[in-house]
Amino acid sequence: MGDADCLFCGIVERRIPAEIVHEDPAVVAFKDIHPQAPTHLLFVPRTHLSGPGQLTGPQASVAQDLLGAATRTAERFGLDRSGYRLVLNQGRDGGQTVGHLHVHLLGGRPLGWPPG
Ligand code: AMP
Numbered sequence: 001m002g003d004a005d006c007l008f009c010g011i012v013e014r015r016i017p018a019e020i021v022h023e024d025p026a027v028v029a030f031k032d033i034h035p036q037a038p039t040h041l042l043f044v045p046r047t048h049l050s051g052p053g054q055l056t057g058p059q060a061s062v063a064q065d066l067l068g069a070a071t072r073t074a075e076r077f078g079l080d081r082s083g084y085r086l087v088l089n090q091g092r093d094g095g096q097t098v099g100h101l102h103v104h105l106l107g108g109r110p111l112g113w114p115p116g
C-alpha cells in the first residue's frame, strides 16, 4: 500500500484518475496534467519513494525499471528518431512539486538548454 496522502500513490492505486500509457510490475506511466511538450509523460515506481535521492542501496534497481520503461515508451511514441529528454527533479531547487519519485519524458519539439 502506498501513502494515503500521496497524489501519485493515488494514481498507481487508481484512486485518482489519470491517462495511463504504460504499466508493468514496477512502474506506472501517465500523461502529465500540464504538458510542457507535445509528449509529456511521467513514470513513477509503484513503491512510494520520495524522490531521486532515494535511488540508493536496495532501491537502486528502481532507476533501471524507470529508465527502461521510459526509453521503451519513447520508442513506442515514435520519439527515438527525433529525440527526447528525461528529467528527474529533486527537492526545492530542483523544482520538485510532487513528493513521489517520477521521471519526466518530454518530446515532440526542440527543447532548450540549459533549463531555467
Ligand atoms: P515535478 O515538478 O518534477 O515534481 O513534477 C510534477 C509534475 O506532476 C508536474 O509536471 C505536474 O504538471 C504533474 N502533475 C500534478 N498533478 C498531476 C495529476 N493529477 N496528473 C498528472 N500529472 C500531474
Ligand code: ZN
Pocket (backbone or CB within 6 Å): 002, 003, 006, 007, 008, 009, 010, 047, 048, 049, 099, 100
Ligand atoms: Zn507516493
